[in-house]
Amino acid sequence: MTASDERPRHERLPEPTLRRLPWYLAYLKLIRGRGETVVSSTRIGEETGVTPVQVAKDLSYINISGKTRVGYEVDALVGILDDFLGFSHAHRALLFGVGQLGAALMRDAGLGQYGLDIVAGFDVRPELVGTEIEGIPVYHIDDLPDRCPTLDATIAVITVPVEEAQRVTDQVLACGIRALWNFTPFRIRVPHNVVVQNTSIYANLAVMFNRLNSLTTR
Amino acid sequence: MTASDERPRHERLPEPTLRRLPWYLAYLKLIRGRGETVVSSTRIGEETGVTPVQVAKDLSYINISGKTRVGYEVDALVGILDDFLGFSHAHRALLFGVGQLGAALMRDAGLGQYGLDIVAGFDVRPELVGTEIEGIPVYHIDDLPDRCPTLDATIAVITVPVEEAQRVTDQVLACGIRALWNFTPFRIRVPHNVVVQNTSIYANLAVMFNRLNSLTTR
Numbered sequence: 001m002t003a004s005d006e007r008p009r010h011e012r013l014p015e016p017t018l019r020r021l022p023w024y025l026a027y028l029k030l031i032r033g034r035g036e037t038v039v040s041s042t043r044i045g046e047e048t049g050v051t052p053v054q055v056a057k058d059l060s061y062i063n064i065s066g067k068t069r070v071g072y073e074v075d076a077l078v079g080i081l082d083d084f085l086g087f088s089h090a091h092r093a094l095l096f097g098v099g100q101l102g103a104a105l106m107r108d109a110g111l112g113q114y115g116l117d118i119v120a121g122f123d124v125r126p127e128l129v130g131t132e133i134e135g136i137p138v139y140h141i142d143d144l145p146d147r148c149p150t151l152d153a154t155i156a157v158i159t160v161p162v163e164e165a166q167r168v169t170d171q172v173l174a175c176g177i178r179a180l181w182n183f184t185p186f187r188i189r190v191p192h193n194v195v196v197q198n199t200s201i202y203a204n205l206a207v208m209f210n211r212l213n214s215l216t217t218r
Numbered sequence: 219m220t221a222s223d224e225r226p227r228h229e230r231l232p233e234p235t236l237r238r239l240p241w242y243l244a245y246l247k248l249i250r251g252r253g254e255t256v257v258s259s260t261r262i263g264e265e266t267g268v269t270p271v272q273v274a275k276d277l278s279y280i281n282i283s284g285k286t287r288v289g290y291e292v293d294a295l296v297g298i299l300d301d302f303l304g305f306s307h308a309h310r311a312l313l314f315g316v317g318q319l320g321a322a323l324m325r326d327a328g329l330g331q332y333g334l335d336i337v338a339g340f341d342v343r344p345e346l347v348g349t350e351i352e353g354i355p356v357y358h359i360d361d362l363p364d365r366c367p368t369l370d371a372t373i374a375v376i377t378v379p380v381e382e383a384q385r386v387t388d389q390v391l392a393c394g395i396r397a398l399w400n401f402t403p404f405r406i407r408v409p410h411n412v413v414v415q416n417t418s419i420y421a422n423l424a425v426m427f428n429r430l431n432s433l434t435t436r
Contacts, residue, residue, distance in 0.1 A: 013428060015425060018425050019421050019425065021424065022403050022418060022420055022421040022424050025403070026380050026405070027404065030380055030404070047405070048405040049407065085427065086423075086427030086430075086431065087424070100325045100326045101326065103322070104321070108319065110420070111420075111423075114420045114423055115427065154430065155426070155430070162244050162248055178430070178433060179426055179429070179433075181423070181426055184244070185241065185243070185244040186245065186248070187244070187245070187266040187267050193433065195426060195430050197422050197423075197425055197426035199417070199422045200241075202240055202328070203237050203241075204399070205329075205332055205333065205399070206236060206239065206240050206303040206304060207233060207415055208373070208413060209303065209304030209305075209333065210231060210236055210303070210304065212309075212373070212396070212413050213304065215397075215411065215413055
């Protein structure tokens, strides 16, 4: 297996590739846990529902190639993918809206393992402000401008109610953050040089209901 | 505004349309809350970052058309979209893996409003089995075959650890459930007549990190 030192870390990969790489990684970690040391693209493909050709192509984007008739070294591939996907580097994040979902994200140790380090929560509810969740402080949103410089975060996680989504977005942008992870079903508006990742749980639900209906009426 | 009685509820809509409809709905509910009664496709488009032509086209898929120079009636459009997207009909669901995310989904009243009614949780941890979360019972996974017929669910929510994902999937399929909402980063394997909706939070994170890197090195 080879991985160039000058691999194009910051190239804009095709999004479908970027979405498949974590599947490969999850599978590789699984078999690493079982003590396996080498794996073929055929097997990665079978286990993740992707053609072997596509697997090899996806991995070649990050300058990884398997050895003929041997395959990929599992442990090295896990390390390269973790690194490439940004999971091995801690990205400091602020979370806005400490409700059910927000609090669950703050408690989720998994996010830390995947490179997201939530360093503070913000809310307006008096019963939450001043408390801590898993050692992470919750501040009042009005304190954001003062706290922003020292918190030194690059990402905002938005888990506020829909009607607050745009206002909070504007406050986040004013404090210089340029990447927003939006869990609300609201389509927040941002300048073109800001990254928004939408993870609307309810939109996924709509897709699933529609597919289920297609299935039951077929 | 017109909405035919014979609108093609179960047609397989283009997925991009299906993903935009909840944005429109979230926006419409927002302005309904402010007392607005009519809205144009231009304004829906501006507020959701979609071209007005695309908005009109997306809505025409569900046989909704606005009145010339008047636009859409907000309240009626909310009702039609809620209904079309499956949010107004309660879909009974079982949740597997009552960890941080699983428990948060069980507590999230929002899911009920969006048509997902989680009626039971399943886990293996003795400290969880036999408890309730917001009145929803948590059972042992070994009791699934016995409980499945009376629980009468059509959807399974999968929030177990990666290494359990496929085994739980197989157990769920054995009890006749044909729609799975997979929150794990593992690519579960199912027969072709089963619906899987993947909502991998970590995959979204990878996409965001990559975009953020492109931004900071541009």
